[in-house]
Amino acid sequence: MNASTADLPVVVIGAGPIGLAAAARLIERNIEPLVLEAGTTAATAVRAWSHVRLFSPWSEVVDPAAEKLLAPTGWIRPDGAAYPSGGDWADFYLQPLADVLGEKVRYGAAVTGVSRSGRDRIVDADREAQPFVIHYTDPDGTEQRIHARAVIDASGAWATPGPAGGSGLPALGEKAAADRISYRIPDLKDPATRARYAGKRTAVIGSGASAFTALASLADLAKTDDGTGTHTTWILRRGISGSTFGGGAADQLPARGALGLAAKAAVDDGYADAVTGFRTDAVERDTDGRLILVGEDARRLDPVDEVIVLTGLRPDLSFLDELRLGLDERLQAPTALAPLIDPNQHSCGTVYPHGQAELSHPEKGVYLVGMKSYGRAPTFLAMTGYEQVRSIAAHLAGDHEAAERIELTLPETGVCGGAGLFDEPAATEEAGGGCCAAPATLTIGGPASTSGGC
Ligand SMILES: Cc1cc2nc3c(=O)[nH]c(=O)nc-3n(C[C@H](O)[C@H](O)[C@H](O)COP(=O)(O)OP(=O)(O)OC[C@H]3O[C@@H](n4cnc5c(N)ncnc54)[C@H](O)[C@@H]3O)c2cc1C
Structure with a gap:
């Protein structure tokens, strides 16, 4: 990154819970975010399941940095013990947060491609000095282009559900029906x-x-x-x-x-x-x-x-094709994250905290976060995503100690010897038995502490 690149914003793709939390964390670090959201409002994906009640209470789905941004507006945090619906989450937290971010969120901005400026995927020369270039369409369909110092893709996986077909492809006749x-x-x-x-x-x-x-x-x-x-x-x-x-x-x-x-x-x-x-x-x-x-x-x-x-959601990687991503061949999650969440290895469906180190790619400065970071693995929790973006923002600000210090205790599912709990792709459904081999509380870079076995 050179001096002029450093002045560019960090582009966040998606104004869902994790994209908005990423923006809040960047602001906390005095880094300018620009959130590009395909929908006409914040939390377009969450609104699509507004009738579904979350299994996490309010206390676990509000990001601490976002709360700090909201506080001066008179925002009152909902009862931490109550369970919001998707609609509540969007109306009483996510949209107010996006409103505080104001012009830092662009609606109707559907990202269609991300690359290094002037460098397609195969070109090495001076690659890391180039800013990222992001192509998107605005609400009237006009193509737009913007440059960024880093890209945080929090575009979720809602738009790409898995098919009925057992092979992972649509069954014969599925489309016709x-x-x-x-x-x-x-x-x-x-x-x-x-x-x-x-x-x-x-x-x-x-x-x-x-x-x-x-x-x-x-x-x-x-x-x-x-x-x-x-x-x-x-x-x-x-x-x-x-x-x-x-x-x-x-x-x-x-x-x-x-x-x-x-x-x-x-x-x-x-x-x-x-x-x-x-x-x-x-x-x-x-x-x-x-x-x-x-x-x-x-x-x-x-x-x-x-x-x-309801066979699970899949990440849409099509618009990241010009980037050098390091993805696990099974889960389509970042390579270092995959072993922590692979249902073939962790039958408990428990999630493990992690940060920018596990979310990095050969292409420096680009991150897949939130639901999308889990690829095809189930059991993603919002609080995992909030921790991801806290760590990434710290790293982008040069605070490497804070970026590496990941300490987050996540709730265990209580399931061992079976599959995970969220929408389950075939691999998850068929993941073999085994036990909770990995800890629920993990300090990256430090000794792991196990909080219970099976
Ligand atoms: C039914 C359901 C219930 C859940 N319940 C819980 C729960 O109780 N507790 C919990 O912790 N987690 C729960 N989750 C999991 C997870 O926390 C949510 O899915 C959460 O919404 C993920 O946030 P996200 O920001 O990663 O992605 P999303 O919420 O999917 O947001 C992605 C955003 O990106 C936008 N976008 C997509 N593509 C583009 C593009 N090309 N350009 C620009 N913008 C784009 C979308 O419009 C959307 O606004 C649940 C998930 C589902 C589906």
């Missing part, structure tokens, strides 16, 4: 959505927190007058074991544990039937237009009216 397939947790308070599922047979594919939420919501619908006859077929790629429903009462986030228990109740009470070891290969239609799921083992399930696919 799009009119009856949703990739989102249904909002059953919305009249049109309620009518879509009330009294119908629905297949839910997936075994993470989102699938649990969908199963429990559809069971609740079945108990109401207008929902009589609602029935769910729950499709899992693995079998059902003690850990399938999460940590339950052992989960250090009680509301997260309760999600699994509500899903278990839906099955136990007969509102849902579980189909295990089923990898969807094809989606066919019967003569009534209902969908028949066909497994790789040629099993054909009874026809359903609707399918809800």
Whole structure:
């Protein structure tokens, strides 16, 4: 970085919880942020699931640096013990925070490409001295270009959900059946959505927190007058074991544990039937237009009216193609972070704190943070992201001691020998057993302390 590059802003991609926290942390360090947000408001992705209640209480989803920025505006922190919905999170914290940031947030700014100025991916010469160049489209579709000293990509993974297909590709016929397939947790308070599922047979594919939420919501619908006859077929790629429903009462986030228990109740009470070891290969239609799921083992399930696919979210890496990223080949998470969160190695679904060192790439000055940093791994928590951006901002400010001093205790899921708890990609569902080999409290660069085994 040369003198003129140092004067450039740090561009943050995405005004979600972690992108906004990144901006707050940069301001705390006297570094100018510019947040580019594709949507017309802050927290566009969170608003898309505004009907879903978080399993984290308010005390765990407000960033400390953001709170300092908000305090002079008279902002009052919501009751720390209460659980916000996605809509509450956006309305009572994220949008007010974006409003304080003012012109440092540009809306309708969809990033389409990031590179080194004048250096495509293969050019070495003088590469690190060049600023980053970011291409984006503004609200009227005009292409724009801006330069930055560093780039923090907090664009999440909401827009790229996984498919039904067991191979990770859409099943045969999945695209053609799009009119009856949703990739989102249904909002059953919305009249049109309620009518879509009330009294119908629905297949839910997936075994993470989102699938649990969908199963429990559809069971609740079945108990109401207008929902009589609602029935769910729950499709899992693995079998059902003690850990399938999460940590339950052992989960250090009680509301997260309760999600699994509500899903278990839906099955136990007969509102849902579980189909295990089923990898969807094809989606066919019967003569009534209902969908028949066909497994790789040629099993054909009874026809359903609707399918809800909740197999996990994936990072969109397409606009980072000109950068030299170091990504794990399985998870698509930064190489040094991946072993800490790989569901094949950590069956507990517990997350581990980490900072800029684990989030660095061969291309210096670019970071994937937040939900996107986890690639295809589940169990990302907002408080993990807040710690990520605290460390990165400290590093960019030259405070290497603060950047390396990562101390954060994260709540364990209480699950061992099974998969993680968030929306689960196939690898997670099928991750082998094993135990909580890694600690829940970790001091990077220092001795690890284990806070409980299995
Ligand atoms: C249903 C659900 C429930 C969850 N519950 C919890 C919980 O209880 N506790 C917890 O700790 N975590 C929870 N999480 C996980 C996580 O904390 C959230 O997903 C959180 O929103 C992640 O924040 P983020 O800033 O990384 O990404 P996002 O919230 O996805 O924000 C990304 C932003 O980037 C924007 N964007 C995307 N692409 C571009 C682009 N090309 N250019 C410009 N902008 C772009 C989007 O519009 C969006 O505003 C939950 C997740 C989901 C999906």
